[in-house]
Amino acid sequence: MSRLNTVCALDLGTTKVCCAIAEYDGEDLHILGLGEVPTRGIRKGAVVDIDLAAEAVAEAVDAAEQVAGIPIDAVVVGFSGGRITSANSRGVVAVAGARREVRDADVDRVLEAARAISVPSDQRIVHVLPQQFTVDGQEGVKDAIGMSGSRLEVDAHIIMGSNTALNNVIKVAHAAGLEVEDVALQGIASAEAVIQEEEMERGVVVADIGGGTTDIAIYRKGSLIATSVIPVGGNHVTGDLAVGLRCDLDAAEEVKRRAGHCLQLTVPADVMITMTPMGYDASVQVPARYLAEIIGPRAREMAMLIQQAITKTGPASLYAGGVVLTGGGALLRGFPEVVQQETDLPCRVAAPFDVDGIGHEMRDPQYATLVGLLRWGTRSIRVAHVKGKKQQRAFNVTGTTRHNQTQVSERLNRWFRDLFTPSSKGN
Ligand SMILES: Nc1ncnc2c1ncn2[C@@H]1O[C@H](COP(=O)(O)OP(=O)(O)OP(=O)(O)O)[C@@H](O)[C@H]1O
Ligand SMILES: [Mg+2]
Structure with a gap:
Protein backbone atom coordinates (compact mmCIF):
# COMPACT_ATOMS: atom_id res chain seq x y z
CA MET A 1 0.00 0.00 0.00
CA SER A 2 1.24 3.52 -0.76
CA ARG A 3 2.53 5.63 2.08
CA LEU A 4 0.16 8.36 3.30
CA ASN A 5 1.50 11.90 3.34
CA THR A 6 -0.19 14.85 4.93
CA VAL A 7 -0.54 18.04 2.88
CA CYS A 8 -1.74 21.39 4.22
CA ALA A 9 -2.74 24.43 2.23
CA LEU A 10 -3.47 28.02 3.16
CA ASP A 11 -5.44 30.44 0.98
CA LEU A 12 -5.16 34.09 2.00
CA GLY A 13 -8.13 35.47 0.12
CA THR A 14 -9.52 39.00 0.14
CA THR A 15 -12.76 37.82 1.74
CA LYS A 16 -11.83 34.58 3.51
CA VAL A 17 -8.73 32.93 4.95
CA CYS A 18 -8.99 29.17 4.73
CA CYS A 19 -6.84 26.21 5.54
CA ALA A 20 -7.24 22.57 4.51
CA ILE A 21 -5.48 19.45 5.72
CA ALA A 22 -5.51 16.38 3.50
CA GLU A 23 -4.00 12.94 3.23
CA TYR A 24 -2.43 11.96 -0.04
CA ASP A 25 -1.86 8.31 -0.94
CA GLY A 26 0.02 8.95 -4.18
CA GLU A 27 -3.18 9.31 -6.22
CA ASP A 28 -6.13 10.83 -4.39
CA LEU A 29 -6.60 13.67 -1.95
CA HIS A 30 -8.60 12.77 1.11
CA ILE A 31 -9.64 15.95 2.95
CA LEU A 32 -9.34 15.63 6.74
CA GLY A 33 -10.03 19.17 7.89
CA LEU A 34 -11.16 22.57 6.66
CA GLY A 35 -11.05 25.82 8.63
CA GLU A 36 -12.28 29.19 7.40
CA VAL A 37 -12.57 32.66 8.91
CA PRO A 38 -13.36 36.08 7.43
CA THR A 39 -10.23 37.84 6.22
CA ARG A 40 -8.45 40.48 8.22
CA GLY A 41 -5.34 42.40 7.20
CA ILE A 42 -5.52 41.56 3.46
CA ARG A 43 -6.68 43.85 0.65
CA LYS A 44 -6.89 42.97 -3.06
CA GLY A 45 -4.97 39.77 -2.35
CA ALA A 46 -2.05 41.62 -0.68
CA VAL A 47 -1.17 41.65 3.02
CA VAL A 48 -1.68 45.11 4.53
CA ASP A 49 -1.45 44.19 8.24
CA ILE A 50 0.75 41.25 9.20
CA ASP A 51 -0.51 40.84 12.77
CA LEU A 52 -4.18 40.94 11.85
CA ALA A 53 -3.66 38.55 8.93
CA ALA A 54 -1.63 36.18 11.14
CA GLU A 55 -4.43 36.13 13.72
CA ALA A 56 -6.91 35.13 11.02
CA VAL A 57 -4.50 32.46 9.75
CA ALA A 58 -4.01 31.01 13.25
CA GLU A 59 -7.80 30.83 13.70
CA ALA A 60 -8.36 29.12 10.35
CA VAL A 61 -5.52 26.65 11.01
CA ASP A 62 -6.84 25.92 14.51
CA ALA A 63 -10.27 25.19 13.09
CA ALA A 64 -8.84 22.85 10.43
CA GLU A 65 -6.68 21.07 13.02
CA GLN A 66 -9.67 20.55 15.30
CA VAL A 67 -11.63 18.87 12.52
CA ALA A 68 -8.68 16.83 11.25
CA GLY A 69 -7.49 15.87 14.74
CA ILE A 70 -3.85 16.44 13.85
CA PRO A 71 -1.57 19.42 14.35
CA ILE A 72 0.24 20.96 11.37
CA ASP A 73 3.40 23.02 11.20
CA ALA A 74 3.93 23.65 7.48
CA VAL A 75 1.72 24.84 4.65
CA VAL A 76 1.66 25.44 0.93
CA VAL A 77 0.44 29.01 0.61
CA GLY A 78 -1.02 30.94 -2.32
CA PHE A 79 -0.09 34.47 -3.30
CA SER A 80 -1.72 36.93 -5.61
CA GLY A 81 -1.57 40.59 -4.66
CA GLY A 82 1.15 43.04 -5.51
CA ARG A 83 2.64 43.32 -8.95
CA SER A 162 6.90 41.47 -5.86
CA ASN A 163 9.47 40.84 -3.11
CA THR A 164 7.38 42.80 -0.65
CA ALA A 165 4.15 40.93 -1.36
CA LEU A 166 5.87 37.54 -1.15
CA ASN A 167 7.84 38.39 1.98
CA ASN A 168 4.67 39.58 3.68
CA VAL A 169 2.81 36.35 2.89
CA ILE A 170 5.70 34.37 4.33
CA LYS A 171 5.90 36.66 7.39
CA VAL A 172 2.19 36.13 8.04
CA ALA A 173 2.66 32.35 7.99
CA HIS A 174 5.71 32.59 10.27
CA ALA A 175 3.88 34.91 12.66
CA ALA A 176 1.17 32.25 12.90
CA GLY A 177 3.90 29.68 13.72
CA LEU A 178 3.87 27.93 10.34
CA GLU A 179 6.66 26.93 7.99
CA VAL A 180 6.04 27.75 4.34
CA GLU A 181 6.74 24.60 2.39
CA ASP A 182 5.98 26.15 -0.97
CA VAL A 183 4.21 29.14 -2.52
CA ALA A 184 2.06 29.05 -5.64
CA LEU A 185 0.30 31.70 -7.66
CA GLN A 186 -3.38 31.52 -6.71
CA GLY A 187 -4.58 31.57 -10.33
CA ILE A 188 -2.49 28.54 -11.27
CA ALA A 189 -3.59 26.67 -8.15
CA SER A 190 -7.26 27.35 -9.00
CA ALA A 191 -6.79 26.13 -12.56
CA GLU A 192 -5.23 22.88 -11.36
CA ALA A 193 -8.28 22.24 -9.20
CA VAL A 194 -10.98 22.75 -11.84
CA ILE A 195 -9.70 21.74 -15.27
CA GLN A 196 -8.52 18.46 -16.74
CA GLU A 197 -5.36 17.90 -18.76
CA GLU A 198 -7.42 17.30 -21.86
CA GLU A 199 -8.86 20.84 -21.62
CA MET A 200 -5.35 22.28 -21.23
CA GLU A 201 -4.46 20.43 -24.41
CA ARG A 202 -7.42 21.93 -26.34
CA GLY A 203 -6.71 25.43 -25.04
CA VAL A 204 -8.58 26.93 -22.11
CA VAL A 205 -8.81 30.14 -20.09
CA VAL A 206 -9.39 29.85 -16.35
CA ALA A 207 -10.60 32.93 -14.46
CA ASP A 208 -10.89 32.78 -10.66
CA ILE A 209 -13.26 35.60 -9.70
CA GLY A 210 -12.42 36.29 -6.07
CA GLY A 211 -13.55 39.07 -3.79
CA GLY A 212 -10.83 41.56 -4.69
CA THR A 213 -9.05 40.09 -7.72
CA THR A 214 -9.66 38.06 -10.85
CA ASP A 215 -6.78 35.64 -11.39
CA ILE A 216 -6.31 34.39 -14.94
CA ALA A 217 -4.38 31.36 -16.19
CA ILE A 218 -4.30 30.54 -19.92
CA TYR A 219 -3.33 27.11 -21.27
CA ARG A 220 -2.55 25.96 -24.79
CA LYS A 221 -1.24 22.60 -26.05
CA GLY A 222 -1.18 21.30 -22.51
CA SER A 223 1.00 24.12 -21.10
CA LEU A 224 0.50 27.33 -19.20
CA ILE A 225 1.25 30.21 -21.56
CA ALA A 226 0.06 33.29 -19.69
CA THR A 227 -1.03 34.45 -16.26
CA SER A 228 -2.39 37.74 -14.98
CA VAL A 229 -4.12 39.26 -12.00
CA ILE A 230 -6.87 41.84 -12.56
CA PRO A 231 -7.61 43.97 -9.48
CA VAL A 232 -11.41 43.64 -9.78
CA GLY A 233 -13.62 40.99 -8.20
CA GLY A 234 -17.01 40.22 -6.67
CA ASN A 235 -16.58 42.82 -3.91
CA HIS A 236 -16.71 45.56 -6.52
CA VAL A 237 -20.16 44.32 -7.53
CA THR A 238 -21.19 44.46 -3.86
CA GLY A 239 -19.75 47.99 -3.55
CA ASP A 240 -21.73 49.16 -6.60
CA LEU A 241 -24.93 47.70 -5.14
CA ALA A 242 -24.31 49.38 -1.78
CA VAL A 243 -24.04 52.74 -3.54
CA GLY A 244 -26.99 52.14 -5.89
CA LEU A 245 -29.31 50.79 -3.20
CA ARG A 246 -28.02 53.15 -0.46
CA CYS A 247 -27.40 50.31 1.94
CA ASP A 248 -24.38 48.96 3.83
CA LEU A 249 -22.01 46.37 2.38
CA ASP A 250 -23.48 43.45 4.37
CA ALA A 251 -26.98 44.19 3.10
CA ALA A 252 -25.67 44.62 -0.46
CA GLU A 253 -23.82 41.29 -0.24
CA GLU A 254 -26.93 39.52 1.00
CA VAL A 255 -29.12 41.02 -1.74
CA LYS A 256 -26.52 40.21 -4.40
CA ARG A 257 -26.43 36.53 -3.43
CA ARG A 258 -30.20 36.29 -3.04
CA ALA A 259 -31.38 38.14 -6.12
CA GLY A 260 -28.44 39.56 -8.05
CA HIS A 261 -28.30 39.03 -11.82
CA CYS A 262 -26.12 40.46 -14.58
CA LEU A 263 -28.74 40.44 -17.33
CA GLN A 264 -31.60 42.86 -16.89
CA LEU A 265 -33.88 41.42 -19.55
CA THR A 266 -33.81 37.88 -18.16
CA VAL A 267 -35.31 39.17 -14.88
CA PRO A 268 -39.14 39.42 -15.09
CA ALA A 269 -40.27 43.05 -14.81
CA ASP A 270 -42.69 42.35 -11.96
CA VAL A 271 -40.24 40.61 -9.59
CA MET A 272 -39.64 42.70 -6.49
CA ILE A 273 -37.14 42.16 -3.69
CA THR A 274 -37.37 43.33 -0.11
CA MET A 275 -34.51 45.23 1.52
CA THR A 276 -33.86 47.94 4.07
CA PRO A 277 -31.84 50.96 2.83
CA MET A 278 -29.67 52.88 5.29
CA GLY A 279 -31.64 55.26 7.47
CA TYR A 280 -34.97 53.49 6.84
CA ASP A 281 -36.87 51.89 9.73
CA ALA A 282 -38.93 49.60 7.54
CA SER A 283 -38.07 47.48 4.53
CA VAL A 284 -38.89 48.63 0.99
CA GLN A 285 -39.64 46.85 -2.28
CA VAL A 286 -37.13 47.24 -5.11
CA PRO A 287 -37.56 45.81 -8.65
CA ALA A 288 -35.10 42.93 -9.12
CA ARG A 289 -34.36 44.42 -12.55
CA TYR A 290 -32.89 47.46 -10.83
CA LEU A 291 -30.22 45.21 -9.25
CA ALA A 292 -29.34 43.88 -12.70
CA GLU A 293 -29.15 47.46 -13.97
CA ILE A 294 -26.47 48.16 -11.35
CA ILE A 295 -24.62 44.83 -11.64
CA GLY A 296 -24.68 44.58 -15.45
CA PRO A 297 -22.06 47.28 -16.31
CA ARG A 298 -19.59 46.01 -13.69
CA ALA A 299 -20.02 42.41 -14.90
CA ARG A 300 -19.43 43.57 -18.47
CA GLU A 301 -16.29 45.46 -17.40
CA MET A 302 -14.93 42.30 -15.71
CA ALA A 303 -15.74 40.22 -18.78
CA MET A 304 -13.99 42.77 -21.02
CA LEU A 305 -10.86 42.60 -18.86
CA ILE A 306 -10.90 38.80 -19.21
CA GLN A 307 -11.33 39.25 -22.97
CA GLN A 308 -8.35 41.62 -23.10
CA ALA A 309 -6.17 39.11 -21.25
CA ILE A 310 -7.14 36.48 -23.84
CA THR A 311 -6.57 38.77 -26.83
CA LYS A 312 -3.00 39.49 -25.67
CA THR A 313 -2.21 35.80 -26.22
CA GLY A 314 -3.92 35.30 -29.59
CA PRO A 315 -7.34 34.82 -31.21
CA ALA A 316 -10.24 33.18 -29.37
CA SER A 317 -10.16 30.30 -31.86
CA LEU A 318 -7.08 28.95 -30.04
CA TYR A 319 -9.21 28.13 -27.00
CA ALA A 320 -11.59 25.36 -27.94
CA GLY A 321 -11.90 24.52 -24.23
CA GLY A 322 -13.51 27.94 -23.69
CA VAL A 323 -13.50 29.98 -20.50
CA VAL A 324 -13.80 28.24 -17.14
CA LEU A 325 -14.96 30.50 -14.31
CA THR A 326 -14.31 29.65 -10.70
CA GLY A 327 -13.94 31.47 -7.34
CA GLY A 328 -16.91 32.71 -5.30
CA GLY A 329 -17.56 35.60 -7.70
CA ALA A 330 -18.30 33.12 -10.50
CA LEU A 331 -21.59 32.32 -8.72
CA LEU A 332 -23.07 35.65 -9.79
CA ARG A 333 -26.10 34.78 -11.90
CA GLY A 334 -25.79 35.59 -15.58
CA PHE A 335 -22.03 36.17 -15.44
CA PRO A 336 -21.10 33.15 -17.62
CA GLU A 337 -23.48 34.46 -20.29
CA VAL A 338 -21.85 37.92 -20.18
CA VAL A 339 -18.37 36.38 -20.45
CA GLN A 340 -19.58 34.22 -23.33
CA GLN A 341 -20.87 37.32 -25.17
CA GLU A 342 -17.69 39.35 -24.60
CA THR A 343 -15.16 36.63 -25.39
CA ASP A 344 -17.10 34.75 -28.04
CA LEU A 345 -16.09 31.54 -26.28
CA PRO A 346 -18.15 28.89 -24.48
CA CYS A 347 -18.11 29.54 -20.75
CA ARG A 348 -18.88 27.37 -17.72
CA VAL A 349 -18.61 27.64 -13.95
CA ALA A 350 -16.46 24.94 -12.34
CA ALA A 351 -15.82 23.68 -8.82
CA PRO A 352 -12.89 21.52 -7.63
CA PHE A 353 -13.25 17.83 -8.48
CA ASP A 354 -11.70 14.60 -7.20
CA VAL A 355 -11.67 15.49 -3.52
CA ASP A 356 -13.08 13.00 -1.02
CA GLY A 357 -13.31 12.74 2.77
CA ILE A 358 -15.02 15.90 3.93
CA GLY A 359 -14.20 17.17 0.44
CA HIS A 360 -17.89 17.49 -0.49
CA GLU A 361 -17.78 20.84 1.38
CA MET A 362 -14.97 21.88 -0.89
CA ARG A 363 -16.72 21.10 -4.16
CA ASP A 364 -17.59 24.77 -4.39
CA PRO A 365 -15.92 27.32 -6.72
CA GLN A 366 -14.76 29.43 -3.76
CA TYR A 367 -12.39 26.61 -2.71
CA ALA A 368 -10.70 26.20 -6.10
CA THR A 369 -7.47 27.89 -4.92
CA LEU A 370 -7.35 25.87 -1.70
CA VAL A 371 -7.79 22.52 -3.46
CA GLY A 372 -5.27 23.58 -6.10
CA LEU A 373 -2.72 24.43 -3.41
CA LEU A 374 -3.22 20.97 -1.89
CA ARG A 375 -2.55 19.45 -5.33
CA TRP A 376 0.51 21.66 -5.65
CA GLY A 377 1.66 20.31 -2.29
CA THR A 378 1.25 16.71 -3.46
CA ARG A 379 3.51 17.53 -6.37
CA SER A 380 6.18 18.78 -3.96
CA ILE A 381 5.85 15.45 -2.15
CA ARG A 382 6.36 13.55 -5.39
CA VAL A 383 9.33 15.68 -6.42
CA ALA A 384 10.97 16.08 -3.05
CA HIS A 385 10.42 12.62 -1.64
CA VAL A 386 13.80 12.71 0.06
CA LYS A 387 13.14 14.39 3.38
CA GLY A 388 16.31 16.48 3.40
CA LYS A 389 15.47 17.85 -0.02
CA LYS A 390 11.95 18.69 1.09
CA GLN A 391 13.25 20.65 4.08
CA GLN A 392 15.51 22.69 1.83
CA ARG A 393 12.39 23.84 0.00
CA ALA A 394 11.07 25.65 3.05
CA PHE A 395 10.56 29.29 2.08
CA ASN A 396 11.41 32.21 4.21
CA VAL A 397 11.97 35.89 3.88
CA THR A 398 15.76 35.74 3.75
CA GLY A 399 15.91 32.68 1.53
CA THR A 400 17.55 30.36 4.09
CA THR A 401 15.86 27.35 5.67
CA ARG A 402 13.87 28.21 8.74
CA HIS A 403 13.44 25.77 11.56
CA ASN A 404 12.07 27.51 14.58
CA GLN A 405 11.58 24.81 17.19
CA THR A 406 10.09 27.25 19.69
CA GLN A 407 7.32 28.39 17.40
CA VAL A 408 6.49 24.88 16.28
CA SER A 409 6.22 23.69 19.87
CA GLU A 410 4.20 26.79 20.74
CA ARG A 411 1.72 25.78 18.07
CA LEU A 412 1.65 22.21 19.36
CA ASN A 413 1.03 23.50 22.86
CA ARG A 414 -1.75 25.73 21.60
CA TRP A 415 -3.31 22.83 19.77
CA PHE A 416 -3.27 20.53 22.78
CA ARG A 417 -4.57 23.34 24.97
CA ASP A 418 -7.47 23.90 22.59
CA LEU A 419 -8.10 20.18 22.33
CA PHE A 420 -8.53 19.77 26.06
CA THR A 421 -10.30 23.05 26.76
CA PRO A 422 -12.80 23.37 23.93
CA SER A 423 -14.86 25.89 25.86
CA SER A 424 -11.97 28.37 25.64
CA LYS A 425 -12.75 28.69 21.92
CA GLY A 426 -16.35 29.63 22.61
CA ASN A 427 -18.41 32.55 21.28
N1 LIG B 1 -23.81 33.09 -4.40
C1 LIG B 1 -23.05 34.11 -4.76
N2 LIG B 1 -23.46 34.98 -5.71
C2 LIG B 1 -22.69 36.01 -6.07
N3 LIG B 1 -21.47 36.27 -5.57
C3 LIG B 1 -21.02 35.43 -4.61
C4 LIG B 1 -21.76 34.31 -4.17
N4 LIG B 1 -21.04 33.66 -3.23
C5 LIG B 1 -19.89 34.34 -3.08
N5 LIG B 1 -19.87 35.41 -3.91
C6 LIG B 1 -18.82 36.42 -4.04
O1 LIG B 1 -17.57 35.79 -4.17
C7 LIG B 1 -16.54 36.66 -3.68
C8 LIG B 1 -15.61 35.87 -2.80
O2 LIG B 1 -15.04 34.86 -3.57
P1 LIG B 1 -13.80 34.02 -3.02
O3 LIG B 1 -14.16 33.39 -1.73
O4 LIG B 1 -13.36 33.13 -4.12
O5 LIG B 1 -12.77 35.24 -2.79
P2 LIG B 1 -11.37 35.29 -2.06
O6 LIG B 1 -10.58 34.09 -2.43
O7 LIG B 1 -11.56 35.55 -0.61
O8 LIG B 1 -10.77 36.61 -2.70
P3 LIG B 1 -9.51 36.84 -3.69
O9 LIG B 1 -9.33 35.58 -4.48
O10 LIG B 1 -9.91 38.01 -4.54
O11 LIG B 1 -8.37 37.20 -2.84
C9 LIG B 1 -17.24 37.77 -2.90
O12 LIG B 1 -17.18 38.96 -3.65
C10 LIG B 1 -18.69 37.27 -2.80
O13 LIG B 1 -19.60 38.32 -2.83
MG1 LIG C 1 -9.33 33.60 -4.01
Missing part, protein backbone atom coordinates in the same frame (compact mmCIF):
# COMPACT_ATOMS: atom_id res chain seq x y z
CA ILE A 84 2.80 39.96 -10.69
CA THR A 85 4.50 39.74 -14.03
CA SER A 86 5.18 36.81 -16.28
CA ALA A 87 7.33 36.12 -19.31
CA ASN A 88 8.12 33.23 -21.59
CA SER A 89 11.77 32.24 -21.74
CA ARG A 90 14.02 29.64 -23.38
CA GLY A 91 16.95 27.76 -21.84
CA VAL A 92 19.55 25.66 -23.66
CA VAL A 93 22.19 23.24 -22.26
CA ALA A 94 24.37 20.41 -23.51
CA VAL A 95 23.33 17.03 -22.14
CA ALA A 96 26.00 15.86 -19.70
CA GLY A 97 27.45 12.35 -19.40
CA ALA A 98 29.01 9.95 -21.86
CA ARG A 99 25.69 8.18 -22.58
CA ARG A 100 24.03 11.38 -23.81
CA GLU A 101 20.81 10.53 -21.99
CA VAL A 102 18.77 13.33 -20.39
CA ARG A 103 18.75 13.02 -16.61
CA ASP A 104 17.18 14.96 -13.71
CA ALA A 105 20.31 17.09 -13.36
CA ASP A 106 20.12 18.13 -17.04
CA VAL A 107 16.49 19.20 -16.61
CA ASP A 108 17.43 21.16 -13.49
CA ARG A 109 20.24 22.88 -15.42
CA VAL A 110 18.09 23.78 -18.42
CA LEU A 111 15.37 25.21 -16.15
CA GLU A 112 18.08 27.20 -14.38
CA ALA A 113 19.24 28.48 -17.78
CA ALA A 114 15.66 29.58 -18.57
CA ARG A 115 15.73 31.76 -15.43
CA ALA A 116 18.30 34.01 -17.06
CA ILE A 117 15.90 36.84 -17.84
CA SER A 118 15.95 40.37 -16.54
CA VAL A 119 14.02 40.57 -13.29
CA PRO A 120 13.09 44.02 -11.91
CA SER A 121 14.97 44.73 -8.66
CA ASP A 122 11.78 44.76 -6.58
CA GLN A 123 10.66 41.36 -7.88
CA ARG A 124 11.81 37.76 -7.79
CA ILE A 125 11.13 34.63 -9.79
CA VAL A 126 8.54 32.42 -8.12
CA HIS A 127 7.77 29.81 -10.75
CA VAL A 128 9.64 28.42 -13.74
CA LEU A 129 7.03 26.24 -15.41
CA PRO A 130 8.24 24.16 -18.36
CA GLN A 131 5.97 24.33 -21.42
CA GLN A 132 7.86 21.98 -23.69
CA PHE A 133 11.34 20.50 -24.05
CA THR A 134 13.24 20.20 -27.30
CA VAL A 135 15.81 17.40 -27.58
CA ASP A 136 18.23 17.68 -30.49
CA GLY A 137 15.75 19.82 -32.41
CA GLN A 138 12.73 17.62 -31.75
CA GLU A 139 10.09 19.92 -30.27
CA GLY A 140 7.02 19.15 -28.18
CA VAL A 141 8.64 16.82 -25.64
CA LYS A 142 6.69 16.86 -22.36
CA ASP A 143 9.00 14.63 -20.30
CA ALA A 144 12.59 14.70 -21.48
CA ILE A 145 14.06 12.42 -18.82
CA GLY A 146 15.50 9.24 -20.34
CA MET A 147 15.56 10.61 -23.91
CA SER A 148 18.76 10.38 -25.92
CA GLY A 149 20.32 13.55 -27.28
CA SER A 150 23.11 16.01 -26.84
CA ARG A 151 21.25 19.35 -26.79
CA LEU A 152 18.38 20.02 -24.43
CA GLU A 153 16.18 23.11 -24.70
CA VAL A 154 13.18 24.23 -22.70
CA ASP A 155 10.44 26.78 -23.28
CA ALA A 156 9.26 27.93 -19.89
CA HIS A 157 6.70 30.30 -18.43
CA ILE A 158 8.34 32.41 -15.74
CA ILE A 159 6.28 34.08 -13.04
CA MET A 160 7.69 36.92 -10.96
CA GLY A 161 6.13 38.36 -7.84
